[in-house]
Amino acid sequence: MTDPRRRVPRTDALLADPRLAEAARVLGRTLVKTVIADAQQRARAGDITPEHVADHAVAALPSAAASLRPVINATGVVVHTNLGRAPLSRAAVDAVVTAGGATDVEFDLATGLRARRGRGALAALARAVPTAGGVHVVNNNAAALLLAAMTLASGREIVISRGELIEIGDGFRIPELLESTGARIREVGTTNRTHLRDYADAIGPDTGFVLKVHPSNYHVTGFTKAVSITELARLDAPLVVDIGSGLLTPHPVLPDEPDATTALRAGADLVTASGDKLLGGPQAGLLFGTADLIERLRRHPAARALRVDKLTLAALEATLVGPPTPVERALTADLADLRERAQRLATQLPDAQAVDCVAAVGGGGAPEVTLPSAGVSLPESFAAALRAGTPPVVGRVESGRCVLDLRTVDPEEDARLLEAISRCT
Secondary structure: OOOOHHOOOOHHHHHOOHHHHHHHHHHOHHHHHHHHHHHHHHHHHHOOHOOOOOOHHHHOOOOOOOOOOOOOOOOEEEEHHHHEEEEEEEEHHHHHHHHHOOOOOOOOOOOOOOOOOOOOHHHHHHHOOOOOOOEEEOOOHHHHHHHHHHHHHHOOOEOOOHHHOOOOOHHOEHHHHHHOOOEEEEEOOOOOOOEEEHHHHHHOOOOOEEEOOOOOEEEEEEEEOOOOOOHOOOOOOOEEEEEEOOOOOOOEEEEOOOOOHHHHHHOOOOOEEEEOOOOOOOEEEEEEHHHHHHHHHHHHHHHOOOOOOOOHHHHHHHHOOOOOOOHHHOOOOOOHHHHHHHHHHHHHOOEEEEEEEEEEEEEOOEEEEEEEEEEEEEOOOOHHHHEEEOOOEEOOEEEEEEEEEHHHOOOHHHHHHHHHHHHOO
């Protein structure tokens, strides 16, 4: 008897299938050949018949060449680091698509000469924080601090409170990051209390700058003392302030979260922040400061290694000048509207309940702030089933129930969310 494995179609024959040929054109030949090879192996193992290899390969094709999959964030964490932090606005997404081709990112169409790179994004950033004498953009907030240390404190001391020697995501620590530039950390004060005199006593000829770091991913209460930006600005040393989460101006929902405008007005010489947190834009490190200081940073040799690409510049500019971002809409969502949406969804689903719940800012910002919210409560088994669905839905498990918090679900996604839940029932 002829071995059925001999009937498994050859790769070239499968690539001639119009469906797979089109996929190769859109997704790339290498990716499609990998999918074909998996289907052929299944046929050789007897899991499928040789006649169905092409059909199974077509069914297994991804929707895009990249492995990242879009998900619905129903966790209630507005800026969810594991889900890519801030979701971009439609304007920012469109700008990225436009920037994917040839652009005038560093070219003046009127003169035909080289132009300042990312001038549109930089101008938008300067307009957003007019108190800054200059602005600059690097690839993340850690890079912004790194550039400041290399420019101002290589071989010198950075004076910082012990209570602000924080650890950020994935085990990275601020003091280790700064020391990698050749700077030395001069710790002052104690974990819970630091006074102005502690800073003043530490400042000397070797001081590169004083650094104030907002402890954005934790909150200390009790017998504590910290020194304000206004007080530190009176000291005889440059003052760098890391506000972390990226607010450019005060926000009514987050009254205690620092912002770039207020920090500069209080006397900071340089302010660093993230672009992909509360600003709601792409990953970027934002720098605001005096014109001469920003120019020093911009001209440092390492600035080239830390610069952002055209896609980031496009998304950042669109975020700054475009409509409210998904992060802003989530922060300011009306509780009554959230409850109405939850009730409407729950009535269309078996075993579902509309519930009140509590959302969080996330992304290392405003850890003490809770956001009243509403969502849909389902049996706990839905949590895994929804993550495995298309599109994947990520919720949270509370008290033995799967809760889908609607504060982080755009109203335009309600229909897709309902469809995803319905497929799991």
